[in-house]
Amino acid sequence: MYKAKILQKIKSVAEAHKNKANDESFVGSSGKKLAKGYTAQLEQFRKVFDFKKLGFRSLNKKPKEDAIIDHHNLTLEDFSYEEITANYRSAFVDPGRKAVFTAAIGLETERHEIRRCSTxxxxxxxxxxxxxxxxxxxxxxxxxxxxxxxxxxxxxxxxxxxxxxxxxxxxxxxxxxxxxxxxxxxxxxxxxxxxxxxxxxxxxxxx
Structure with a gap:
């Protein structure tokens, strides 16, 4: 949704500047060569489209649901055995030759539930x-x-x-x-x- 809004506003800005072929701010419109390298081309692009004026603080802004999980590099050592058994239902999934998958449910060593889907x-x-x-x-x-x-x-x-x-x-x-x-x-x-x-x-x- 966020990217769609950006693209829509970019399109409206491009339409507004369609007849300004001699505008110095446009990339290549003044006869200047396109900058080499990703960073330089990105700077030229940002000169044409000022995202702050369009109402966006950053081109690289992520959706809220993606931002929530940023900077959370969790590993197995971050969870205790008691916490896992109390709050989660562990499942171990593995593909097989005669089955699409085989899932072992739970952490018990003697008996645990097996679920599978054969081909x-x-x-x-x-x-x-x-x-x-x-x-x-x-x-x-x-x-x-x-x-x-x-x-x-x-x-x-x-x-x-x-x-x-x-x-x-x-x-x-x-x-x-x-x-x-x-x-x-x-x-x-x-x-x-x-x-x-x-x-x-x-x-x-x-x-």
Missing amino acids: KEYYHMTGSTRINTELERKKANCTIKDIESNIPSCKTGSPEHYKIYTTYILQLLGTLFSFYGSDMGETRFRLYQGQQACCRYNVEHAC
Whole structure:
């Protein structure tokens, strides 16, 4: 929000000075070369746009929520074991080969709660399993399945084999584009929504 206000005011100032091409204050408008280096260019920029006149004390001012956590370099040594057990619920998250994540809840050494999301659950929650089934059914009703099954491998060090692959793709590019065209836009969007919803659900239930 803060950056948006700055950009809006910069735009209004630029529009106000649009017809003042000979104004000495504008960078390059008087025939002067652009200064070299970030610091020098920033000074030229600030000569054109006076942020104090625009109502901003500093270009580098941070939002309030970011300023609250500034200069707080907390480490594990800043917390005691008693404070952690009394005020926090510790969770240790680690990715796995067969699971999207595995979370261990609590600090008990003998028994603690385990929460995980397997890759099978992830694909089901995102909707990709259902979408892929429908896609394979559509491919079977046309020539796309046969075309994709016969694509030569592009993983080769032979120029001749790679030329065969390139020629095959170029010959059938129009057919592939017609199948994976704008009609697939809604499907991709639904899949994206499923991925976002699944990530949000896992974050909320992991801890």
